[in-house]
Amino acid sequence: MTPLSLFLFLSTLLILPLSAEQAVTYPSTKKWDYIGCYNETSPQEIGPRILSGGIDEALPGMTVPMCLAFCFSNFFKFAGVEYAQECYCSDFFSLKNMPVREELCDMPCVGNGSLICGGALHVNVYQTKGGRRNAAAVQEKGFRGRWGCWLALGVALAVAVGGAV
Numbered sequence: 001m002t003p004l005s006l007f008l009f010l011s012t013l014l015i016l017p018l019s020a021e022q023a024v025t026y027p028s029t030k031k032w033d034y035i036g037c038y039n040e041t042s043p044q045e046i047g048p049r050i051l052s053g054g055i056d057e058a059l060p061g062m063t064v065p066m067c068l069a070f071c072f073s074n075f076f077k078f079a080g081v082e083y084a085q086e087c088y089c090s091d092f093f094s095l096k097n098m099p100v101r102e103e104l105c106d107m108p109c110v111g112n113g114s115l116i117c118g119g120a121l122h123v124n125v126y127q128t129k130g131g132r133r134n135a136a137a138v139q140e141k142g143f144r145g146r147w148g149c150w151l152a153l154g155v156a157l158a159v160a161v162g163g164a165v
């Protein structure tokens with residue numbers, strides 16, 4: 001090997017792992033747990049899709065965070081990305097559909113090529129932390145928030161009165 005070809009060989013070794021842009025599975029977040037790659041109900045099969053009875057959208061700018069935000073703001077318990085640009089939100093997660101090898105969820109998101117958005121009839125499924133439930137959890141938070149306001153008002157009044165005396 002000439003020094004030049006050795007140099008080229010070594011730089012190829014260095015550059016290849018850096019340049020190979022590999023899409024990765026979007027990990028769990030503060031609000032969502034990543035559950036895994038699951039198989040979708042095939043069109044030939046009679047039965048609900050894996051995440052059914054909720055809402056869905058397919059957007060040319062789809063990313064995993066976008067799908068999670070969409071499902072979270074609509075108070076759904078489960079979110080799934082499929083086929084590069086589809087997003088499903090549901091409170092029902094079919095028990096018939098099975099976890100499959102992670103490699104089968106292999107399509108980069110159309111809106112962000114460095115993230116995986118499911119595959120053909122394969123879905124990356126996410127679940128809200130602590131089994132967050134529909135509207136109930138939100139009402140509870142609002143209730144606590146209101147009491148927090150009253151408490152703050154009480155403290156402010158006490159300080160004002162105390163200061164005046």
Ligand SMILES: *[C@@H]1O[C@H](CO)[C@@H](O)[C@H](O)[C@H]1NC(C)=O
Nearest residue numbers: 039040041042045096097098
């Ligand atoms: C995929 O999910 C369907 C439910 O639609 C199930 O009947 C089937 O056994 C699953 N196949 C695999 C390979 O997990």
Ligand SMILES: *[C@@H]1O[C@H](CO)[C@@H](O)[C@H](O)[C@H]1NC(C)=O
Nearest residue numbers: 026063065111112113114115
């Ligand atoms: C794509 O996703 C990665 C990983 O989450 C993130 O760092 C990057 O900012 C995203 N890019 C765009 C354009 O959203």
